[in-house]
Amino acid sequence: MCALELGFITGAEKRTCLARHNYIGMTHLLIGLLCESGSASISELENLRVDPGIINKADQPERDKELWDKIIALIDKANKRRTVESEASASNLVVAKRNVKHIVSSSTKAPVENALFDGSSLPMMDKNIGNHVIPQDETIKDNSNVIQLKNHPSPFIKIPSWASLHPSPSSSSSMPGQHQNGRLESVHLLSLANHGRFNEAREFLDLMDSSGISIKRHVYQSLFTACGISKSINDGRFFHNHMMKKIGSKDLNTSIADCLLKMYVRCLGFDDAYRVFHKMSNKMLSSWNIMISGFVHNGHLQEALDLFLRMKDEGFDPDMKIFACLLLGCTIDLNVDIGKQIHSYMVKIGFSNDISIDTELVNMYAKCGYLDSSALVLDHMVERNATSWTSLMVGYTQASRQFEALVLFKHMMLENTELDPFVFSIVLKACSESGNWKAGKQIHGCIIKLGMDSDVSAGTPIVDFYVNDGNILEAQNAFDRISQPNEVAWSAIIAGYSQLGRHEECFRMFKFLRSRNITLNSFIYSSLFQASSALTDSSSGSQLHADAIKRCLISNLVGDSALVTMYARCGDMQYAQKAFELIAEPDTVAWTAIITGCSYHGQASEALDFFDMMISCNVKPNAITFIGLLNACSHTGLVSLAKEYLDSMYVGYGVEATVDHYNCMVDVYCRAGQLEAAYELISSGSFKPDSMSWKILLSGCTTYRNMGLGKIAGENLLRLDPNDTAAYILIFNMYTGAGRWEEAAFVRKMMNERGIRKEVSCSWITVRGTIHRFIVGDKHHPLTKHIYFKLHELERLVMLSESQVSTNEDVSIIHKQRMEQLLDHSERLAIAFGLMSLPTRCPITVFKNLRVCNDCHSFTKMVSKVTGRDIIVRDSNRFHHFRGGRCSCDDYW
Template structure:
């Protein structure tokens, strides 16, 4: 079938129909009487309009054939990729010239048989035929398409030697070759130094070269240069220019180019139209995109793909899906570009069924093995929370690229399996796949989540060693990772090195400072952020209010909470209320806290009630505490904390019977305290300790170290706090029990094996015990060690007898 979408093409088509009629009605006599020149002209017209078989019939009937007739047939077959027939005619050609050879070389090259093309090229010279600039153009073309830089350079050398390097076809071919091989500088040099005679193809090659290499500004400048010297752009030029406009979202210039296109009469070309649809869709002007799409005379899959992607990127999921459906109804076959976009808009849990349907379509339409489609499927299933389907697809991908691995890694992380994410990342590296910015950012977030400093540092170091430039998301993840691992200094270094920062960057550091006991710095950072013109978001305020509550800044906290709602229109979530109630409660404003709790615009969750209960305990308000505990018994029936807290409150005021009753209730429901444990990481190994744990291979040394430590800090004034000991044993037993708390075992291990001068980093799954907190302050002073303890709430940096939390834990 003929392509009807180009008016020019239509003109040609009519002509060739005439030609066909002429051919059919032409008698043998008339044919014999026509001049060979005329017959050759018609032969050529048949060939160029794609009617090679008609041309063949005419060719067979021709009484005389000259060089031109033979060459026309060779090039005709070669051009269409019918290379066996081309070769056969070539072999039969009585007087082969350079042109005959060139035609065949060009055909082989054009249709992907570069080896044969090159072979013929050398053979031709061996036979004594000088290649023409057209032959060189053809072999250069194959270098462009296949990215054969080395071969291309050889041709360049040959061209220089034979003085072909002044011919416009050769220079243009070289420019295109270098640009396609991503050596745009070499292309530019040739273009700049071209003595004269740049034609529209030369300009186009340079323009598209810049565009391909991602230099939108030079693309546009070059296009302007072309117009300035009065050379007309055509359907080959515009797509590249439009792509450049799209890349920099310059819709203003894009519209001007659109004007040129209409003016020049090129708006009916599919390539131009597709580029237009893409420009408008990517720039968010979906109406103009849709307009351009509707104006197309053929149903076209590339433009539909662009349109779908435009809908997806701009959040119009339903429109994207309905266009996909429309494609199906109009019999536009989807291709491997269609599915990623469609799958991409089905990543929410509510599209599980639709996701499966599209997966079925992928299989039915034969795109099952396409890596890019499979990658998108992995991502979709993982984001929908169906990891098992995700991995089923992942396992079928044979040649996994960095995007396949990223889909798996982020899929794990998305579902909270951060250790698994790290495993996949390591496996990827073992497979020799190099990480890029996206996966680096993702894996750093997992490190942050797990507070794995060592792993994170390694990823950071490898990233610096790689030649990848940094990106906003990598830097943001680094700030978060370091802050989450208690390394504010490093977080600050990354933060300060960044050229652009967004709300995530600022928030990461605000939260980091708050967690590490630098509440005032958090507030200062917040002010700086506002001054730099960046608006805070939901998460920024969680960090900010957390900072206020840790620093005990009641008025500031109230002010920011108020501005969050009234200035920034952010509806507070449970986390914001938790911070506020914690802040008010710890400051002794129990009734304000209770009032806020009752006024909450969302249902208070267990965390809110827990901080309220803790505040009641802190200030000895048993009535309110009882109320909170009762709510918590219902909300989190298996949580021991409210039982223990309430019982301890009764004990503290001597209400032994009430205390016992609570413990009995707890026992009857077979609730037990979550076992506390502490761990630290050394040389890639995790050392985990439970209270009174004796399972560690170096236990003897650890216990004797504890003996030494306890003796020394007692001499310095430490008094064991029996409130944190178990109840039913004597004082001596209690004291030993305290000494063997998991965090103390971990510190003793650190004293033994972490070199002096290196911080000892300990993690605990629960809140740090009050006695341990006091003891660690003494330890840090007597041993001159920096002890960093991350508990379930925040970081404690113990240095020279003080803690960064200001004892406000």
């Protein structure tokens, strides 16, 4: 009760409680009187979303002066006819000074649509009182923040007992006409129920009982409706019991019983509903309808059908509604057999040419995948509307027959069907799924011509269409045209930014949404988790996670899988595992996420274990699962196991192996140094090698210095992809690694001629919330001097430690030369900076955009040994955990 919280009414707690009823009662009194004077019907009031019209009238006394006079006269009359009530009622109108001031000075119109007990409407009623009853100049004696209305006693000060619920013997006998119907109390009771305040409503009903005030049947009816809307079955049962006690079951008329049925059905209390239904001696078609539709809407098609048959047995003729309902049931249940029977039955009894029934049929057949039947029904319809067409179009797109959906759209346009926004969402989907960008743009034009692009239902699919086309600018434009974007529109644009790699933009939008208190949903969070993992921003990621938990917005699977990936990609496998373990029933994607996560961290045996668990949980792996598995094998040199997995893919799990899988296998061989086997597989004809296949082989040849194969691989690679930067770099590295300077120089020249530049390598590290970024030879950092000093110090330490191992002077000289060459690689700068700025026990986590080079990898291993620090490096490929001179990748990287 806002009025109380605002300090409208003062007094001890018990009294305020009482006063509350009186205060509300008083408000009702006004309404009741208005009602009696004929300007509003009681049924309107009993709904107690108070008709704004009533209040408006009260708000404009000039227009309804007569009415107001009448009210005041009536109240006065009522006052005279009863003795002055206790102080309790007097205290009702003790009004806080602040509020009166506010009321008097306020010229703004309070929003009338607000529900009566919303608080906001109460001051408004006061305002009316202030304007019309209490002249503004007559104020008010200050009495320690509490003011009493003084000179001009409001007519409301003396509240009639019949409005205050105080059992007053005099009133019940002397005013039977007023007390009789308990109308005001009923209105109050209903208003409580309509606001979902059932506990108070029940208390109030008790109070009414003890005051001897009864309620009428239609009030019960409204109570049941309120319980149904709030899905409060227990309160529904309470009022039901109350009614049975007061009225008894014999007198139940059909409309009350129907209300009861509706309430129980809405609350999913089918047993209760059945009990009522069985006892009904006067069932009508509507009663059957309620029951059947209740079962249908909650997925109990069989029960609905049983009832339908019984209904026919009892001699009722089914109407359209029931047929539409049963067909909907078949659609939900995807039960085309029953659907067909109902269809034939309707034909048999001569139901035809009804647009809504036929549309329901089109929809039913389409959803069940019976597209020909669906098309047939649509064809035979005398008149079709947008819904009928849309239903079949959905069927076509779901069956990957996008082209036919588009043809259908054309027919629909030719027939001059009146379009609605829903049509576009399916047509645009058909366009983007079939890559028909041109048609999609034409349809976009059509939407603009119709002036529907500002409609969220048409605008959102446009956004989605351009996202799929990879055109975020157009998507953003389309989004900007939507006049009232809803959460679906927001999630579409955020997902677009996330999918197209504009991750920072996702966060920007998210912050905006939060600052505006716009509804968020689990779709948005899923995209944001994805953005966090792409940015390897675990701090945003975990904050988002917490935020989503608070709002209960982690969708069961999709969001969870994204979370697992987020933690894994950010380097926290423990959290990734925890997130995974919390998933009640992981699906293929979730299992794949944890398997890939493990593989990303080089935890091959864990990855394989998860795969076994997945299989024993009867979850089917997909193509991506196998990529994760094969990668895990390749990172740990499990050659024969990888071969087994590759061979078992189709035979054991029905998943076709693609180039990607074969490339993984090529990678497995290459990393294990089995270059010939890799080459054999590429040349075997079991798959069509792409540039990636050769690139992997080339990379292997570089590592293992196999010039013969490397040349072949390089030639094939450049043949397939002459503009691939990485190809040139690889070939260049291969030659320099082997000391073949001439060839290396030739490659460099070729690169220059063809305008190919190496991507700048870049590493970054987060220290106390700030990201520090380094490129090769970077001297921009404010602490550059210290960083290089640290690097030299590290170098000395490493050399010292190396020389203990190797006494060979030549080796150490060569090593020293190379060390100097490579000293300013970006990851080294980041590591040195991390070592000087982070606390001693804190692991150093560095991110790099490209792959770590061989030298830096050994350098980092040594640094971890000589400093005793844990160093984690994430390169473009995976995570490396360095500790005590070893790396988690075991040099398979």
